[in-house]
Amino acid sequence: MPTQLLRWMGGLGLGLVLGLAACQAAPRFTPTPVPANTATAPASPTSAPTPFPSATPTVAPQSSASLPAPALCSPLAVQPLETISEIITQPFIVPRQLDDGTYKDDAHHGLDLGYYTRDGVNFTGTPVLSATHGRVAALIRNRPPYGDAVLIETPHAQIPGSLIAAQSIPPGDSLYILYAHLQNLQTLEVGQEITCGQPLAETGLTGFTGGPHLHFETRWGPAGQSFASMAYYHVETTEEERANYVAWRMSGTFRLFDPMILLSPPGEN
Secondary structure, three states: OOHHHHHHHHHHHHHHHHHHHHHHHOOOOOOOOOOOOOOOOOOOOOOOOOOOOEEOOOOOOOOHHHOOOOOOOOOEOOOOHHHHHHHEEEOOEOOOEOOOOOEOOOOEOOEEEOOOEEOOEEOOOOEEEOOOOEEEEEEEEEEOOOEEEEEEEEOHHHOOHHHHHHHOOOOOEEEEEEEEEEEOOOOOOOOOEEOOOOEEEEEOOOOOOOOOOEEEEEEEEEOOEEEOOOOOOOOOOOHHHHHHHHHHHOOOOOEEEOOHHHHOOOOOO
């Protein structure tokens, strides 16, 4: 074999050996995996939503000694309490209750009070008054089914004794009254103290209603509960509003009863 060819082959072999050695000495590159759908994956929430209902410490709790004595007032400025039964347009109808204590969202959970006109004056626009002492537990604005509504909590020390006895309401629980289908709500805030007979709003036609009336709904349950809002299952409502609606109406946490047990004079229930 010619000497020149041998020299060329020897150089080629030496180059291969040096190249392999360089590859083994260099650190190996490992690609960083890219998570799938990074451009569209939603960000994780920074905190879990607060379950509802929950206590809202908007006012300092009062001792029972500092609270006004239990009182009961007509919820309508135009109708004495003694004759409230004369303007019932739809009575309370007990919904179905399941074995676990929850309610079905059927029947009629409250009492409807009203009329179209009286002595030429429309019922719409009638002042709605608080039937008890208490505090504002919710202000609901233009949400189905209640429309504009106010929820008042009455602590155990201010619940009329006849109602405590009739419903066996234990100490530590409160009475809750919902006033619905309102208009012209007064300037109120959640947590604000309310006195018996204090104006809350006027009767209106907001929410699910086929005519002028006050929807008056009564329950008792754990004290100190507040609702930011609540709403029926409509596309424009939020998940929180729907959860609050279920908690109020169907969970069994708030025990439903006929409002006439509260509004009837003692001995007429």
